[in-house]
Amino acid sequence: MLGDDADLLEAAAWLHDIGYSPDLVKTGFHPLDGARYLRDVHGADPRLCCLVGQHSCAILEAEERGLADELAREFPPGDPTLIDALAYCDMTTTPTGHLVSVYDRLAEIAQRYGQGNVVTRFISKAGPQLISSVHRTEHRLCLAQ
Numbered sequence: 001m002l003g004d005d006a007d008l009l010e011a012a013a014w015l016h017d018i019g020y021s022p023d024l025v026k027t028g029f030h031p032l033d034g035a036r037y038l039r040d041v042h043g044a045d046p047r048l049c050c051l052v053g054q055h056s057c058a059i060l061e062a063e064e065r066g067l068a069d070e071l072a073r074e075f076p077p078g079d080p081t082l083i084d085a086l087a088y089c090d091m092t093t094t095p096t097g098h099l100v101s102v103y104d105r106l107a108e109i110a111q112r113y114g115q116g117n118v119v120t121r122f123i124s125k126a127g128p129q130l131i132s133s134v135h136r137t138e139h140r141l142c143l144a145q
């Protein structure tokens with residue numbers, strides 16, 4: 001479905017949460033920490049860094065954390081098809097790597113972080129966009145078959 005960008009998506013899918021690694025936490029906001037690490041330590045492809053930085057509506061959580069300007073300036077969103085596809089990968093996979101519906105995934109995240117947590121606030125705001133990303137990707141997958 002993605003042609004020459006398939007490898008880029010696969011790399012982003014593997015690396016998108018690298019910012020959770022305790023060794024590279026700087027701001028505590030994992031999309032930004034991960035993207036900066038890939039850019040500054042590994043000189044990674046800028047498109048990969050932007051996908052990691054913007055993964056799964058990260059800009060909405062960045063707004064909650066007062067980091068939206070930094071994120072948008074350093075890692076602007078790229079190709080919407082790739083952004084959708086990465087959200088699809090993230091939102092249809094459990095933390096242990098099992099296939100899950102986007103609805104169950106969103107519910108699991110909210111339950112894991114609990115009421116009042118910044119991630120729970122973010123996920124309730126981002127939910128409709130993430131669901132749309134998954135549906136658009138499923139549609140593209142159908143068309144590509």
Ligand SMILES: [Fe+2]
Nearest residue numbers: 016017030055
């Ligand atoms: Fe993430």
